[in-house]
Amino acid sequence: MRYVLALFIYRVIFLLLTPIFLLVLLIRSLNHPEYRHRLVERLGFFPKSYKQGGIVVHAASVGEVIALKSFIEKLLINYPDLPITITSFTPTGSAQITKLFDGRVQHGYLPLDIFPCTTLFLHRLKPKMIIFMETELWPNLIAQCAQQQIELLLINGRLSKKSLTSYQKLSALMAPCLNRFDKILTQSEENLTHFLQLGAHESRCENSGNLKFDISVNEQVINKKAELAKLLVADDNQPKRTVWLVASTHEGDEAIALAAFKALLPQHPSLLLVLVPRHPERFEHVANLCLEQQLTLAKRSNNTIINDEQVWLLDSLGELMAAFALSDIVTMGGSFSEIGGHNPLEPALFNKPVIVGHNMSNFNEIMQQLRQENAIIELTNNTPTNESSTQLVNEISALLEQPKRQQMLGENALKVVLQNQGASEKTLAQVIKLLPIITSNSDTMPLGDNS
Structure with missing residues (x-):
């Protein structure tokens, strides 16, 4: 009951703040015009041409996009028949996605965590799975995914002591939010401990290592x-x-x-x-x-x-x-x-x-x-x-x-x-557990890039 009330209050506050969020984006666009481009995507209006029923991976900005490169490549190999959509928040992150994947993925801005926007976003893409990274915890979107039985995965989980202290003040909202994830994969044992202290169930959490080690020269x-x-x-x-x-x-x-x-x-x-x-x-x-x-x-x-x-x-x-x-x-x-x-x-x-x-x-x-x-x-x-x-x-x-x-x-x-490399393989293995690969014959597709 506390969670339902906390989520309701969160949704109302974010809905009321919508004009302010949009104003901030417009102000930022004065010096950085890309912030006003594709503004409708931040309201959940993704292109109708985008394929549905795939995997959505959220990478907030440039650093996250680079860290995810190896993992995304493995998704593309192992799920060739599913559309992979990468969302970001920043224009620089968007540019990096375009540069690294060049049309092999769908891409857009993750909408504001406001009920109408996220509802439209999920209706447009109808994903089978959404993957968040590090400390991207959006209670409204996560709650909607759980209600629609969309698989939820948090990868490369990071929760600093400072963030832990802040989130603990909102434990009525954040602890249930964490436990809507089917699995939480953390960067380290220290981060794993922090997620448990915030209220995540131990059975949902696992240390898989840091994806940021899995970088390479292309x-x-x-x-x-x-x-x-x-x-x-x-x-x-x-x-x-x-x-x-x-x-x-x-x-x-x-x-x-x-x-x-x-x-x-x-x-x-x-x-x-x-x-x-x-x-x-x-x-x-x-x-x-x-x-x-x-x-x-x-x-x-x-x-x-x-x-x-x-x-x-x-x-x-x-x-x-x-x-x-x-x-x-x-x-x-x-x-x-x-x-x-x-x-x-x-x-x-x-x-x-x-x-x-x-x-x-x-x-x-x-x-x-x-x-x-x-x-x-x-x-x-x-x-x-x-x-x-x-x-x-x-x-x-x-x-x-x-x-x-x-x-x-x-x-x-x-x-x-x-x-320290190898976190991408462990993360992919968890994706396959939650979303088994379906092939046209008895052979399974390769785990990772064996080309």
């Missing part, structure tokens, strides 16, 4: 790397410049990186700083920050060869993995503030030494393994901008003078990635 990344590499070769007679890449930056990260870079230049004048802002709406702002520091700047969007420019701004989408491959040292943005960092495994896949700030709380288990293998450099506790910059200067200077240490850190990081 042909797209190889081709993109070759494309970017051509812009980095200004003169065959000049030695290759050392590239320091600062990836997925947020407000404040660039100030730290630029201060450190200016301090490094007297000793390392040929060092090239590559900045990759996390959000496209900040591209112009970051460009202005560089110019204010009186640094010479090249923009990827201009598609010009890098000569003696000091900073290269990757104001583009879908090129970060290729940029990792071309870098010498990588610093992960979002780790100098309350953001909690971004995935250090992506540069690790390319044998790169990785430096992170003091806050990598989004990747606690991954960081634990990287520390154990001496595969990461962490800056110390939360410090003012100037102190963070000083620490960066010291760490990067040391790496530039110790190429063998660079190599060792990169090799150790890659080892951590390779040793």
Whole structure:
């Protein structure tokens, strides 16, 4: 009874807030027009041409899409007769889906968790299964799926201590919501414990490992790397410049990186700083920050060869993995503030030494393994901008003078990635348990990609 009341209140509140949600999207679209494109999908109006009766996988943004790539490929192989639909929330996530799967999947924005919108969404697609990822808990949509006997799976489950504390205040709503999932697969034992503490039944939960380890280099990344590499070769007679890449930056990260870079230049004048802002709406702002520091700047969007420019701004989408491959040292943005960092495994896949700030709380288990293998450099506790910059200067200077240490850190990081792969296979096995593969003959289809 408490759950029914809590769900009713949730639905009423979200319905009343609908105009505000739409207004927020429109405001964001002032700097990022893609937010007002396909707005009807956020209300549940998916194209009528989309096939029904398949599997829906929700990947909120770019990082989730990349992490899901291996798993989605396995779904496409094992369920060739079912439509696979991938939903996202952000335009960058949408662009990444298009780039990675190029028409092999259906794609749209997950609707707002409002009763009429989700009702229309489910009516349009009539899925057999919906798969959510990490901490995507949408009580209204999940309740409707359970009522319609749609299989529900939460994969790569992640629940931080902070989120656990917040959700426990809404336990009357969240605990029953969790137990509408047919299975919850978590990233780690710690996350499994948190889901149990929130009220999930033990029989529904299992630690399957972290999908973010199951990354690989595909042909797209190889081709993109070759494309970017051509812009980095200004003169065959000049030695290759050392590239320091600062990836997925947020407000404040660039100030730290630029201060450190200016301090490094007297000793390392040929060092090239590559900045990759996390959000496209900040591209112009970051460009202005560089110019204010009186640094010479090249923009990827201009598609010009890098000569003696000091900073290269990757104001583009879908090129970060290729940029990792071309870098010498990588610093992960979002780790100098309350953001909690971004995935250090992506540069690790390319044998790169990785430096992170003091806050990598989004990747606690991954960081634990990287520390154990001496595969990461962490800056110390939360410090003012100037102190963070000083620490960066010291760490990067040391790496530039110790190429063998660079190599060792990169090799150790890659080892951590390779040793922990396999979560995609375990996740697929759970999908098959819930949604058995039907074939036209007695042979079963391959589990995973054996091609």
